Amino acid sequence: MLSHKAKYALKALLYLAEQDEDHISKTIEIADGANIPKKFLEQILLDLKRGRFVSSKQGKFGGYYLIKSKNDITLAEIHRLFDGAIALLPCASLNFYERCLDCKTEEECSLRHGLMIIRDETLKAMQNITIASLIKK
Secondary structure, three states: OHHHHHHHHHHHHHHHHOOOOOOOOHHHHHHHOOOOOHHHHHHHHHHHOOOOEEEEEOOOEEEEEEEEOOOOOOOHHHHHHHHHOOOOOOOHOOOOOOOOOOOOHHHHHHHHHHHHHHHHHHHHHHHEEEEEHHHOO
C-alpha cells in the first residue's frame, strides 16, 4: 500500500500538473485544491523539491511549480522517494537490496524468485503510470 505521504505527494503533483505552466501555487492553494492537510504538505513539498520534481519561488508571489515534466514523473519514482522499495522483501529489491539471513542460498530460494517476478511486473506497471496519465481529461 502507498503511505499517506506518498498519496498526498501524488495529489500535490497532480494539482501542480493541472495548472498553467507559468503558474506558481502557494502551499495553502495546493492544500485546499488537492484536499491535503497543510501540516503534511509542507514537508512533502520539501521532499519533492529535494527529489527534483518541484521547485519553489520565495516572496509574496512565491510558491511551488513543477520542474520535471508531468509526462516524466512516474508512480514508481514517487513510491521510491516516499515509501522505499517496490519489492516485497529486501532480497528481491533492485535499489534496496539486502541478503536474507535465513536463506541457505539465494539461487535456491523459490520465494525470492517468485517475489522478483511480482517486483518486475509491479515496477513495469508503476513506470508506465505518469502524472500526465492520471490527469482527468
